[in-house]
Structure formats: structure tokens, C-alpha cells
Amino acid sequence: xxxxxxxxxxxxxxxxxxxxxxxxxxxxxxxxxxxxxxxxxxxxxxxxxxxxxxxxxxxxxxxxxxxxxxxxxxxxxxxxxxxxxxxxxxxxxxxxxxxxxxxxxxxxxxxxxxxxxxxxxxxxx
Ligand code: HEC
Numbered sequence: 001x002x003x004x005x006x007x008x009x010x011x012x013x014x015x016x017x018x019x020x021x022x023x024x025x026x027x028x029x030x031x032x033x034x035x036x037x038x039x040x041x042x043x044x045x046x047x048x049x050x051x052x053x054x055x056x057x058x059x060x061x062x063x064x065x066x067x068x069x070x071x072x073x074x075x076x077x078x079x080x081x082x083x084x085x086x087x088x089x090x091x092x093x094x095x096x097x098x099x100x101x102x103x104x105x106x107x108x109x110x111x112x113x114x115x116x117x118x119x120x121x122x123x124x125x
Contacts, residue, residue: 035108035112041117041123041125042124042125043125046117049106050071053103054103055071074124078124081122
């Protein structure tokens with residue numbers, strides 16, 4: 001029994017020591033509140049986000065699988081940004097179809113970026 005005590009103690013100290021360091025470093029590297037909403041543009045931010053989440057595979061010009069909702073052009077995105085259905089669907093709010101259909105919800109930073117772009121007047125930039 002005595003033989004076991006020392007290795008167990010050492011392991012405990014090591015676990016506590018390293019888990020402590022691990023979280024300290026992670027917090028510095030990836031601050032939880034970091035969502036950069038500066039320099040958001042339609043072409044460099046919004047269109048790539050819609051592409052990344054697979055929205056375009058259903059809502060692209062040649063895809064009839066998106067209920068005739070076109071999101072691969074500025075004009076198309078603008079329509080749904082203005083009528084509130086874009087934010088309603090990506091926030092998966094009650095009364096809207098939750099998007100992306102069949103996929104997991106967009107991360108909160110990307111939702112914030114889309115919302116911020118809409119709030120800044122839906123610029124075509
Ligand atoms: C697998 C195909 C598919 C994918 C992927 C998809 N959609 Fe849809 N989406 C649809 C279909 C079909 C409809 C129309 C029927 C409905 O409302 O459920 C729709 C409806 C919508 C609507 C209207 C919602 C409403 O309640 O009026 C919006 C806005 C929309 N999609 C945006 C998106 C966005 C943004 C993404 C990516 C994050 C996305 N969709 C991904 C198929 C898809």
C-alpha cells in the first residue's frame with residue numbers, strides 16, 4: 001500500500017499542474033469573446049460563409065433543391081437579408097425553417113458576422 005502512495009501523489013500533482021497550464025495557455029490563445037466583425041464585406045466574408053456551410057449547394061442558381069431561394073448572388077442574399085428570413089433561419093428562430101437544412105447550426109461568430117453585415121446596411125462590397 002505504501003509503495004502505491006508516492007506514484008499516485010506524483011501523478012495527481014502532475015495532472016493538476018499540467019491541466020492548469022493547459023487552460024491558462026488556451027485562454028490566451030483563443031479568447032472566448034474573439035469574433036472579429038471589422039472589415040466585413042459581401043464578397044470576402046458573407047459569400048464565403050454561405051459557401052462554407054453548404055448553403056450554395058441547395059440555394060445556388062443551378063440547384064433546384066433550395067425552394068427557389070437563390071443565395072449565390074448579391075441580389076438574392078439581399079432579398080432574404082431584408083425580409084428577415086436569412087437571420088431567422090440561421091438563428092433557427094421559431095417560425096423559420098432552420099438552416100443549414102440537414103446540417104449543424106452555424107457557429108455564433110459567423111452568425112454575428114452575417115447579422116453585423118445586415119445591420120450595416122447590406123452593402124454590396
Ligand atoms: C440540403 C439543402 C439545403 C441547405 C444545405 C440549405 N438550405 Fe436553406 N432551404 C432549403 C429548402 C428546401 C428551403 C425551402 C423549404 C423550407 O423553408 O424548409 C430552404 C429555405 C431557406 C430559407 C427561407 C427560410 C424561411 O423560413 O423562410 C433561407 C433564408 C435559407 N434556406 C437559407 C439557407 C442558408 C443561409 C443556408 C446555409 C447556412 C441554407 N439555407 C442551407 C434547403 C437547404
